């Protein structure tokens with residue numbers, strides 16, 4: 001799947017009935033999923049599984065081991081209000 005151009009958005013089906021919308025705004029990628037929205041990082045530093053899937057981020061591969069073994073922890077972090 002190609003990267004988005006500035007101002008473009010794409011829908012990606014997640015666990016909700018409604019697909020999540022991934023958007024590139026001036027080089028900052030955002031997603032409408034709770035995992036992205038609930039992160040406390042600045043928006044330009046946030047990511048989520050949808051954005052990693054879209055962009056094929058190298059970081060996803062490097063962090064794959066970490067994520068697989070920390071899924072429960074991350075899930076609880078993302079679930080915080």
Ligand SMILES: [Zn+2]
Nearest residue numbers: 031033048050
């Ligand atoms: Zn997402």
